[in-house]
Amino acid sequence: GNITATDSGVNTGPTGYGTSSLTVVAPPVIAKSFGSTYILTGNTTSLSFSIRNPNLATALAGVAFSDSLPAGLSVGDGTFSVCGGTDNLTTAAASGIIQLSGTTIAAGGTCTFSVTVTGTSAGSYTNTTENVTSTNGGTGNTASANVLVRNAEAKISLLKQISTDPAGPWVTAQSVSEGANVYYRFTIENTGDVPLNPVSVSDP
Numbered sequence: 403g404n405i406t407a408t409d410s411g412v413n414t415g416p417t418g419y420g421t422s423s424l425t426v427v428a429p430p431v432i433a434k435s436f437g438s439t440y441i442l443t444g445n446t447t448s449l450s451f452s453i454r455n456p457n458l459a460t461a462l463a464g465v466a467f468s469d470s471l472p473a474g475l476s477v478g479d480g481t482f483s484v485c486g487g488t489d490n491l492t493t494a495a496a497s498g499i500i501q502l503s504g505t506t507i508a509a510g511g512t513c514t515f516s517v518t519v520t521g522t523s524a525g526s527y528t529n530t531t532e533n534v535t536s537t538n539g540g541t542g543n544t545a546s547a548n549v550l551v552r553n554a555e556a557k558i559s560l561l562k563q564i565s566t567d568p569a570g571p572w573v574t575a576q577s578v579s580e581g582a583n584v585y586y587r588f589t590i591e592n593t594g595d596v597p598l599n600p601v602s603v604s605d606p
Contacts (some may be wrong), residue, residue: 428456429542430465430507432534440550441521442595447549449477449500450516453485453534455507464537465505465513469530471498474523474551485513493517507536521551557594560603563587 404418412418430453437448451469455462471477477498482491487505494501500517507513530546563572568585578584588605592598 425460427460427462427539429539430454430462430534430536431456431542432467432531432545434469434529434531434545434547436519436529436547436549437516438549440552443521443524443551443553446518446520448516449519449529449547451502451514451531451545453502453505453507453513455509455511455539457539458510460538461509461511462507462536462539464503465507465534466503466536467501467534468532469500470532471500471519471529472527473498474521474525474527475529475549476520476522477517480517482515484515491515491517519549521549524551524553526550554595556596556598557592558598558601559591559593561589561591562605563589 404412404414406412433452433454435450437450441447453465453467475498477493477495477500479495480491480493481489482493483489484491484502485505485507490503490505492501493499505513526548527550528546528548531544533544534542536542563574563586564576565572565585565587566576566578566582570587572587576584586605588603590601590603592601
């Protein structure tokens, strides 16, 4: 309000009041996901990251985070330019660390990228990042994702069905009159993770 004094009264001029403004900048928000719920040992999947700027009028500067993969998952060495930055994403095979630094995200924008991860040993893994941060928005959240790595297995299944008609329908039990023809159908399925050869069925 306007400043007043007993002797001079209310100062209604341009210097008779004060104003101030404050811009509150929200921190970045990170999310992540694996490209597959499970992979076989030795195979790869993508690990995707998405960092969102929730501020509609302010860009976030110096956006950064670090993600250490658990033992059993690995990533190759690499330096990448993502989200408009230059060499701002690095991956280290020796430590299993994925690191983003010095990234700018426009107001209301999202930074999205992915890396390739290999499952080196069987197990169920939960991977959680450190907090995502920015220079002007402070510290944001962490993000977690799960993946199952399992060893390849050899499996096979056999289904035998019967019918009174070669075209079906096929059932597991059938009543017929004496002397009637019956037909059998065999279904062999490879339910494992490796090719099977040769495959044979014997039914005396």
